[in-house]
Amino acid sequence: MLMGVSKLVPEPQLIFERSRPGRIGCNVPKCDTPEVDLQASLGDLREELHLPEVSELELLRHFTNLSHVNYGIESGFYPLGSCTMKYNPKVNELTARFPGFANLHPMQPVETIPGALEILYGVQEMLQEITGFDAITLQPLAGAHGEMTCLMLVKAYHEKLGETQRTVVLVPDSAHGTNPASAARCGYTVKSIPTDKEGNTDIAALTAALDGENGTKVAALMLTNPSTLGLFEPNIEKICEMVHAAGGQVFCDGANMNAMVGTTRPGDHGFDCMHLNLHKTFSTPHGGGGPGCGAIGLKSHLAPYQPVPVIRKEGNTVVADEAYPLSIGRVSAFYGQFLMEVRAYTYLRAYGKEAMADISRYAxxxxxxxxxxxxxxxxxxxxxxxxxxxxxxxxxxxxxxxxxxxxxxxxxxxxxxxxxxxxxxxxxxxxxxxxxxxxxxxxxxxxxxxxxxxxxxxxxxxxxxxxxxxxxxxxxxxxxxxxxxxxxxxxxxxxxxxx
Ligand SMILES: Cc1ncc(COP(=O)(O)O)c(C=O)c1O
CATH class of the missing domain: 3.90.1150.10 (Aspartate Aminotransferase, domain 1)
Incomplete structure (x- = not known):
């Protein structure tokens, strides 16, 4: 007998093993239209498809037992690191299911969705306040997509300045694994920066890398903060200054923002852009692979390049503006994952500024x-x-x-x-x-x-x-x-x- 061990899970039977010929799970009312002999025209489909024959109760037990084999945040502790697999309050699901939100059609003319635009704008405003950036875009569909979008903006910015020799992106070895992949996807050469004994970015190695090699120059540093070592980078302001002095941009991987909401802001640390994972920090369940929103924050010099449509206020009205001449274009269809924004909006409004900071403090x-x-x-x-x-x-x-x-x-x-x-x-x-x-x-x-x-x-x-x-x-x-x-x-x- 194992000490403290949970009860043994009974071995589930396959639905086929529960099957007995002739058992039936539903009673169809007597037909009041001419009957067609399907068996004569199609053969014995049931036999051919080997469909299980079970009673309603057997079927119910089968699926209920299967659901108990699954383990999730609602059945027990779920201490997975790196990807904040946190509990998402049910009220967020409730509002995301309001028919007025859930039944919106992506092709609806923009004049018919002022409420939805208000939600998008409201989330942008709150995230702006939380991160300290000048503009927020909600379109990227995953954290890695947000990283890549930021680097596309950095590239557009450098190209506009005529600095096409900036081909290197620096990534500390304590960064998330998607960072080098995003940089490579944007055509950059990735150079790894080691971590020092205290768990911080090695400043000497960074200094050397910023000097460039063989005529190449650094386009950006991608820094995960807090890092995947679960540590806050204490030299962050100095690091940003160093990269800026070398003409580079500094990107913050903000997927670990659950540690900092309401307590400190990456925009104030010197970063030029960042991504957030709404599906991690701002309350959309993301186990099983979706949906995601890698919202990005931008300082004003990168904002002109942001993806369209840009959701902004014109007087008292929120508009979706496609006319951004320097924009890199769209990075997703329509406005991104709209119902995630409804969840994030509900979550942020339900807790408010002070309680959001408490969430991070408790984490x-x-x-x-x-x-x-x-x-x-x-x-x-x-x-x-x-x-x-x-x-x-x-x-x-x-x-x-x-x-x-x-x-x-x-x-x-x-x-x-x-x-x-x-x-x-x-x-x-x-x-x-x-x-x-x-x-x-x-x-x-x-x-x-x-x-x-x-x-x-x-x-x-x-x-x-x-x-x-x-x-x-x-x-x-x-x-x-x-x-x-x-x-x-x-x-x-x-x-x-x-x-
Ligand atoms: C620190 C960090 N950055 C980036 C990502 C990538 O996010 P996503 O899985 O949504 O692409 C994750 C999660 O996997 C992460 O934990």
Whole structure:
């Protein structure tokens, strides 16, 4: 019997295994029109398609049981780092489903959507206030798309100045992995900047890189702040000054803004542009891949290049302006993910300025609480307070007992917790990246920390428990590469479980 382990999940049956010939899930009323013999014209379709034959109740149980196999934020703690997988209050979903919003047609003439434009403008205004930028565009459809849009604007800006020799983008090795990809996608050469011993951008390496090589010049620095080490970059103002002195622009990856809303503003730190992930910080659920909004903030010198339509105020009316001569054009269809803006608007208005700042403070407090509770068993990668996520290392368990961070994470499943992110950032060996977010109670955080402390003890005393974990689930360790590359979820040929 496993200590503190959640109840074992019963092995679900396939719907085909529940099938019995002749069982039926719905009673169709007697036909009052001439009947057509489908069987005669199409053959026995039911037989050919091997459709399961089950009662209504069996069908209901099948899907209800399947839904219990799924794990999400509403079933338990979800400490995934880097991508703020936080709880999104239900009121945001409610407003996004209001028929007046949900039934808008993207092709509707702009004169018929003044309320929708007001929402877009309202979100822009609030994000402007939160980030300290002069303009906000809501069009990009993901964080990485926001990064890429910012770099497209930087390119347009440099081209306008005639500075086409700026072909290099600097990316610290503590940045999110999408940053170098976005830079490469825009045709830039990416140069990595190392992190120093304290977890900050290495200033000496940055100075050298800003000098340029072989006649090339730096177009931009992309800095994730707080970094993927969960640390605030203390030299940010100096770094921005250095890059500006070399003629470059500074982009802030703001996907970690959950650590800072209402407490400090990237626009005041010296950044020229940034992206936010509304689907992470501003309350749209994004598990499963969508929808996304990588809103971007711009200082006034980049604003003329922003994508159209530009949502702006003309007197008392909000308009969608396509006539922006320097615009890079559209980066998405219509106005982006409109219902995400409805959710963000609801979220921001429901909490207000002060409570939004509290959300960030609690997110930071919770991460530091977990860090402090675990520091004796899983030391932090850098011995200083963290922001919204803490980065810990299980290196000693690998060296002494052959237990890896992954084994520990898999064992957490046996204790009823979703594992945190492992092995990211890449620069920390046997890495745990834990982001508790603001909504978790002290009791939940304690239960999670207790489980990890117990698991560290097991690593020393019963390592096989960890090698075999998880042992409480329908499946144990999967070949994750094969699960992605050779995914086969088709049930075929049928093995009908007839009695
Ligand atoms: C710090 C950071 N930057 C950028 C991204 C990219 O965002 P998206 O997944 O929406 O493209 C993420 C999330 O994956 C992130 O955590």
């Amino acid at each position: 930071v407090l919770n991460a530091n609480y977990v860090r402090a509770r675990l520091k004796d068993v899983l030391p932090p990668a850098h011995d200083r307070p963290c922001m919204h996520e803490c980065i810990l290392t299980a290196e000693k368990y690998k060296k002494q007992f052959g237990i890896r961070a992954l084994d520990m994470s898999k064992r957490l499943i046996d204790y009823g917790f979703h594992p945190p992110t492992n092995y990211f950032p890449l620069i920390v060996p046997e890495c745990f990246m834990i982001e508790p977010t603001e909504t978790e109670t002290k009791e939940t955080l304690d239960a999670f920390c207790d489980a990890l402390i117990q698991i560290c003890h097991e690593a020393e005393t019963q390592p096989d428990l960890l090698h075999d974990a998880p042992s409480s689930q329908i499946v144990g360790r999967l070949d994750e590469t094969a699960a992605v590359k050779n995914l086969n979820v088709r049930w075929w040929p049928p093995v009908l479980a007839h009695a």
